[in-house]
Amino acid sequence: MEAALELKGLNKSFGATRAIEDLDLVIPYGATYGLIGPSGAGKTTAIRMIMSILFPDSGTLRVLDRGSALEAKDRIGYLPEERGVYRKMRVDAFLLYMGRLKGGTRAAVEARAKALLTRLGLADALKKKCEDLSKGMLQRVQFVAAIINEPELLILDEPFSGLDPVSVRLLKELIAEEQQRGATIIFSTHVMSHAEELCQQIVMIHKGRKVLDAPMAGLRRQYDARTICFEPLDRTADLMSLKELPGIERVRLTDEGCDIALAPDTDPAAAMRAVVAAIAPARIELARVRLEDVFVRLVSGDGASSESQHALRKALRGSDVEGEIA
């Protein structure tokens, strides 16, 4: 399959700061890629270069088989991280303007705007001025503006930040529909759980460099979990005694039971059998791989101090508390 997006050796600096360093990336048509990394990693700069809003200092890029996004703007949908609307403009006029700028006909844009807003519970907002809408409603309108032209390439920069859980669910449904329609989706976030849920492929960026480009399924296999979540049948059982078992490195008590960390090179199956033999379980499972853990291991290595790992996790979660809530 031909690539919807191809970046080769992309570099971008702002003064002395290198925002992007030798970025190579190939995204096939129809794929959903998650671009993850802490705030300031270079995700938005990379996206702005893809959109030809910024231009690279060196390197080449092809977007939808064209030399730049400028030649394919009508086929791209973009929801920037810093969202904005014409506050005095009516919602229908704003969506019509954006749709027509992207080459849509008046009738087609109006029909799609109405249908999408109705799906998002905003049918009544069509004739309202943008300034009369709440922040959450505005974000949904902006999402509609991004997909109004049924784009072949949809770029979403932190699409869920600031949204309530109901809106997040509605937007996820619409993104899934765009996937089914065949759109290529690039999804930038620092909220790892969203990327885990929606993306087939994960690209991790740290300090402007790509540190990982792998399929989500492969990540689960490659970065096997080394933590067993255990809940005993007998709530009074001595869980700390499990620490004496071979291959068990650490036991941390939780509300339901405990998390058991395995030593390197320990076979998880053998360890689970040993735990079950020692204390009868109500529930026992291997913890699923978390992108945050993968990122921390990739960037800081296994031997990093817990302080530096903690700092990295904090950066990953970012200051965007709303993102965490979402």
Place this chain on the structure above:
Amino acid sequence: MIRRIALIVRREFLATVTSKGFILGVLMMPLLLLMVVLLAPRIMDAHGPEVRGTVAVIDADGRVLPELRVTLHPDEIAARRMEDARRQAAIRREIAERTGRLDQIEPKEPKIKPSPVLTIVERPANTDLDTAKAALIGTNGEPEHLALVVIHDDVTVRRDTEHEYGTYDLYVSKSLSGDTESVLQESLQQALVAARLKRSDLIPSEIEAKTRVQRPNAILVTASGERETQRWLTAALPFIAGLLLFMGVIAGGQTLMTSTVEEKSSRVVEVLLAAAAPLELMWGKLIAQLGVGLLIVGVYVGSGVLSLVQFSMFGLLDPTLIGYLVVFYLLAYLVYGALMLAIGAAVNQIADAQSLLGPVMILLLIPYALTPMIGQAPNAPLSVVASFIPPINLFAMLARVASDAPPPAWQVGVTMLIGVGTALLTVWFAAKVFRIGLLMHGKPPNVRTLIRWVRMA
């Protein structure tokens, strides 16, 4: 590309001209002026209520009162008014004939207002002044007389050769309108002059005929023929043309700057840049506000032309001047508009724009302030030099072509070429700053930073 620019132009233009601020601030003023120009003659012509009343007169000289009875008679007042109206109609007719606007000639007799009916009540010379004045207040707020005239005893004879003739005092009640007072003063003046001439055994009509010399308009003789000069118009035109240029550029440029700052601060700009290239966005905005400026200039020029038509003076305006105004406006707008657009893209809020806007405003105010002077001396060395120095050249040359001694055609051509070059240069500069500045947030840039951006882009 053209389609997207057209869409941006349409949105920007409509968003500007449909805003309340634009309609009230920019369009209402010329419309109000136009209404005044069109309605004022009709209001003045309209017949007001008939004025009736008495005027008490104390004639210490004794020779004025008989004359006043004549000059204050309603028929005499009507005759004077008719003569005035005919004289004005004759001037308008003459202009219409000379400017070829024969359709503007008024075929019928001019209309005049009805004359006030003022009855004279004679009071003896020894009347107590305070008692006479009390009649102007009257009882129950109703004055007995509209006015009291006290004619001095030396109005028809000078006390000695070094002194002027005496005059009269006029006391009025609050019921006397300004218009009726004016009629009374005029009648008194004529009565006094008639009494003086009679006392000197002179014939008023003979004196008037001997002292009247008609002042003709000078005829300008040029290679293309002779035409009558209208000094008042040629003196005013450079100033008016400069004002229109200034207004159009300020209105368009100011909106360009504020709308760009708003788009930047509301973050809508990145959404737009996802749908249109920075250059498309910039040209869309430039062209839209060019249209806004042209609309404003058009409204003012249209009001001016209608006013000239109303007073049968349209033929005095050279239509090529309107053509020059449009061309110079286009060039001046591109120069100043591009600079203001660049400022809008560079800053994050209007308050930050002031430091960058200052030099641009000075560059705009200096030539505007110079236009009346350049219009007065259009071929002075300084005026000629100013028409080749950008960006003041456009204002200077417009003032010169609007003057009564237009410059040679080659000079106009050179000014236009310099104008086109300057416009291209400023638009190129603005495009660079626009592309970089739109997504820059944080500390507002200074001129040095802007130059660095231009190198970066």
